[in-house]
Amino acid sequence: MRNLNLLMLLLAIYFVSCKTNSKKPEKLDYALCIHGGAGTILKKNMTAEKEKQIYSKLDEALSIGDSVLRNGGSALDAVELSIHVLEDSPLFNAGKGAVFTNSGKNELDASIMWGKDLNAGAVAGVDDVKNPISAARKVMENSEHVLLSGKGASKFAKQQGLSIVDSSYFYTAKRWEYLQKIRSKEQQMKQSDRYGTVGCVALDKNGNLAAGTSTGGMTNKKFGRIGDSPIIGAGTYANNATCAVSCTCHGEYFIRLSIAKDIAAMMEYKNMSLDEATNAVIEKLNQINGTGGFISLDKYGKPAMKMNTPGMYRGYINSKGEKEKYLYR
Ligand code: ASP
Numbered sequence: 001m002r003n004l005n006l007l008m009l010l011l012a013i014y015f016v017s018c019k020t021n022s023k024k025p026e027k028l029d030y031a032l033c034i035h036g037g038a039g040t041i042l043k044k045n046m047t048a049e050k051e052k053q054i055y056s057k058l059d060e061a062l063s064i065g066d067s068v069l070r071n072g073g074s075a076l077d078a079v080e081l082s083i084h085v086l087e088d089s090p091l092f093n094a095g096k097g098a099v100f101t102n103s104g105k106n107e108l109d110a111s112i113m114w115g116k117d118l119n120a121g122a123v124a125g126v127d128d129v130k131n132p133i134s135a136a137r138k139v140m141e142n143s144e145h146v147l148l149s150g151k152g153a154s155k156f157a158k159q160q161g162l163s164i165v166d167s168s169y170f171y172t173a174k175r176w177e178y179l180q181k182i183r184s185k186e187q188q189m190k191q192s193d194r195y196g197t198v199g200c201v202a203l204d205k206n207g208n209l210a211a212g213t214s215t216g217g218m219t220n221k222k223f224g225r226i227g228d229s230p231i232i233g234a235g236t237y238a239n240n241a242t243c244a245v246s247c248t249c250h251g252e253y254f255i256r257l258s259i260a261k262d263i264a265a266m267m268e269y270k271n272m273s274l275d276e277a278t279n280a281v282i283e284k285l286n287q288i289n290g291t292g293g294f295i296s297l298d299k300y301g302k303p304a305m306k307m308n309t310p311g312m313y314r315g316y317i318n319s320k321g322e323k324e325k326y327l328y329r
Contacts, residue, residue, distance in 0.1 A: 028301030029319035030069035031203045034061045034082055036092045037196035038249040038293035041311025043328055051327065054091055058315040058325045061085040065202060066317045075202035075210035075244075076114055076137065083110075083133040083212050086198035090172045092313070093196030095131060097172045098216025100179040101225075106170035108216055109230040110136040111147075115209030115238035120146050122230035123153040127170075130163040133214045136230070138162065147230060175219070182220045195219075195292075197229055199246025201238070203301045205319075211236045211244040211260070218251065227251025233261035242267040243274055245296040249309060253290025257281070263296060274298040278306050 036058060065082035069075070087095025098106040110132035111122035121140025124147060129135045135157040139148050148156055158164055197215035204210075213236045215229040228235035228251035235251065237260035238244035245260040254260075259281055266277035274296060285292065286308055293307025295314055305314045307329060315325040 025298075025300045025302060028203070030205050031297055031301030031303065031316070031318040032062065032065040032069060032078055032082065032200065033202075033295040033297055033303050033305060033316045034058060034065070034086065034198070034200045034314065035246060035248055035293070035295045035305070036086055036198050036313030038291075038307045038309045038312035039195050040309065041313065041327055046327070054313055054327060055325055057085065057089045057091055058313060061200070062315045062317045062323060062325070065200065069202060069204055070319070072205055074206070075204040075208050076112070078202040078204065079112065079200040079210045079212040080133055080137055082200040082202075083198055083214050084131055087131050087133060087214055090174075092198045093175075093216045094198040094214040096170055097175060098170045099175050099196065099219040101217075102183075102220050102222040104176075104179065106167060106216055107221070107224075108132045108170075108214070109226060110212070110214035111230045111232055111236040112136040112140055112212040113210065113232055113236050113238040113244075114140065115211075115240040115244055118239060120232045120236075122147040122232060122236075123157070124149040124226045124230040125224060126150070126153045126157065127167045128154050128164050129157045130165045130169065131214075133212050134162055135160070136212070136214075146232060149226075150224075170216070175216075178219055195249050195251075197235075197248040199236070199248060199295060201244035201246050201295055201297045203244070203297050203299065207240065207299065209238045209240050209244040209297065209299065211238040211246050213246045213248075215248075228254035228259075231255055233258045235260060237261045237264050239264050239268070240299060243277075243296050243298045245294055247292060247294040248312065249292025249307075250290055253285060253288060254292060256288065257284055257290070259285070259294065263294075267298070274302060274304045278304040282306055282308055
């Protein structure tokens, strides 16, 4: 009888340990996600040519990030360089091709966060820094602050040796015409038509997570309006213990819900998986009629790219060579 009890006990231990092991997620060497903004992105409004251009830029940004990470580079470098590709392209609302403010200017916001030590940097309302994500990184690494704004942020970027451009560099006819359209039909425009942003999250071979976001903000913005993109915890967050997140679309809602940090907090305090935490946050966004999406990676390199808008330009790549790109929900 004693032997039978012992056997039963051993069997129970064996089954419990099998169950625990089968739950252990696979840890990837590295992984990276990018986005190029969420909103009313519908197949019926897209030309084959534009679709091709967007896929090809997403591909370029993924490839650059992939080569940094494959060669043992840091998640921060991968985030910064992938975002440069998107900032330099007129296809997205960040850097070249940023949307216009009500007074016909481009005011750019960006932020970056390093999950290893929770250091972070951001700039808001800059109008002459070619790549705002690099200015955000300089703020994080070479200043005692987290967020610099306007002229002061530009002055700092200049001192740091970053590329400064005439504000006409950001002009694109498409965004200018869009401002005129919005000015004439302001009341009828859907809020989710007025946005766009770029972002990247990465996990490197050392297990470090980073997140970055860069944007022109909201078309027709007034009074120095700043969205969620340069706000750590709202539009961007990274913590090696949990996840990295970059958000896009209607920034006011992302600030009100502190979405990026909320995802990380639900994982940390409620022991939720990334999938559960991101579903919960989409639910909260729906409850207050907010619109938008985000890309995120957990510490194992598992992605979650979710939105409640009809589309979000997005892509994922990992150390196993798996690559995905999507435009629509
Ligand atoms: N979230 C950005 C903002 O509100 C815009 C966007 O992501 O589309 O400024």
